[in-house]
Amino acid sequence: MAPIGIKDVARHASVSVGTVSNVLNRPSRVSEETVARVRQAIDTLGFVRNDAARQLRIGHSSTIGLVVLDIGNPFFADIARGAEDAADSAGLSVILGNSDENTVREGAYLDLFEEQRVRGVLISPIGDVTERLNRLRSNGTRTVLVDRSGAGTGVSSVSVDNVAGGYLAVRHLLDLGRRRIAYLGAQFEIRQVVDRLEGARRAIAEVPGAQLEVVRADGLTVVDGRKAGQAIARRATADRPDAVFTVNDLLAVGVLQAFVMTSDVRVPDEVALVGYDDIDFAAATVVPLTSVRQPSRMLGETAVSILLEELDDPELTPQNVVFSPELVVRASSVYPPPA
Structure with a gap:
């Protein structure tokens, strides 16, 4: 059985293909009654949008790629949560890659994100990836280093001293x-x-x-x-x-x-x-x-914020944000610990 397409939805809802496209991408241009009718048709027919084809048409996706060193470390999990929260507020999604401190896996994720035409790439790298990130940027994919300073590299970054x-x-x-x-x-x-x-x-x-x-x-x-x-x-x-x-x-x-x-x-x-x-x-x-x-979550949030600014203005000068660490004293170093 052939998959349900946008033409099937249009026929079922008695509207044009263009109207269905507007409902999917620009619903504010369509009356509430028509939007409801098209969405009812989508639910009835079980239509699933072919986002890959859509990405080919517009040249990029609605996703951000994030590569971390070790997702088993709660520090990087918090970075990912911060990035997801900020991306979600901007109508974007995050695809998470775990390099597991392996340069081959790290490179494979960067290849994948480039193939998927993500809007941008956030990465906590193992070694020096400046050359690879510059290649991504030259092809129109914005990049931000996370938990690593990009000062002097021409790449934006968020890091801690x-x-x-x-x-x-x-x-x-x-x-x-x-x-x-x-x-x-x-x-x-x-x-x-x-x-x-x-x-x-x-x-x-x-x-x-x-x-x-x-x-x-x-x-x-x-x-x-x-x-x-x-x-x-x-x-x-x-x-x-x-x-x-x-x-x-x-x-x-x-x-x-x-x-x-x-x-x-x-x-x-x-x-x-x-x-x-x-x-x-x-x-x-x-x-x-x-x-x-x-400030793990703030690292992820700030990285996405910088990425969004660069998407709005590709000529923006790279930003290198550096946060200050804070010592939290507890009983493993001094007992009783300070109040």
Whole structure:
């Protein structure tokens, strides 16, 4: 059986094909009575609009592509929610791609979005994707970097000052009297990981006698954090760091599990712990987690806002919005925590 087409709807509603098109795309041009009749015909016949054909006619879709590093991380899920809310308000939809910190998957999503003629692409990249984004822009697809600065690249961006965030975390630990601090990270090709380490080093350089040990985890998940935490807990007490700063909250949660649930390392008495992102359940861990807060939803909302401005004015100068991080102190670094 042939699919129901727009001509079938027009015939059933006793209107022209043009009227059906107006009801679908510009209903304000059609009387309420006619709109009701056409929509009744659509419901009766089970008509589904061929949006692919529509995209070919107008040259683009009503969607935005978003690529994140790890949708399993609540930080990126919040970015996606913020982007969806802002896009929905503008009558657009978001297609979400999870690169899973894999450059091949990242490239495949960019290829897909280009083929689908999305209105724009938001991406939290693994490495340097400037050349690829510039190619998209030259073909008319607007692009915005998310959680990564685009300063000097000609690409708009929304990001957080991760160097400042790393500094805040380690300066807090130093102010508590901690002097043997471990920085736990992974995927050091990711800019945010390197920037947070740079901030940590700047703080360490301010305090004579303070030491920073870089510990590499296998990945950026809770399981990876638990494995690294178990390795630290197995060290002799004198060889352990007296504080751990992790590149994200998922690693911190894993370290906390290893210290509190599978060993006898006391947090924060023996080892203070600071994470990064301040995801929703950071405050609900067995020892509430001190963390560097990022405005995750606002990152997604602002990225869409910048994209919409560029769609309205393609000659607009690229914008590079940088948010400031905030240290949220809880019991994992100091007990009792401040009121």
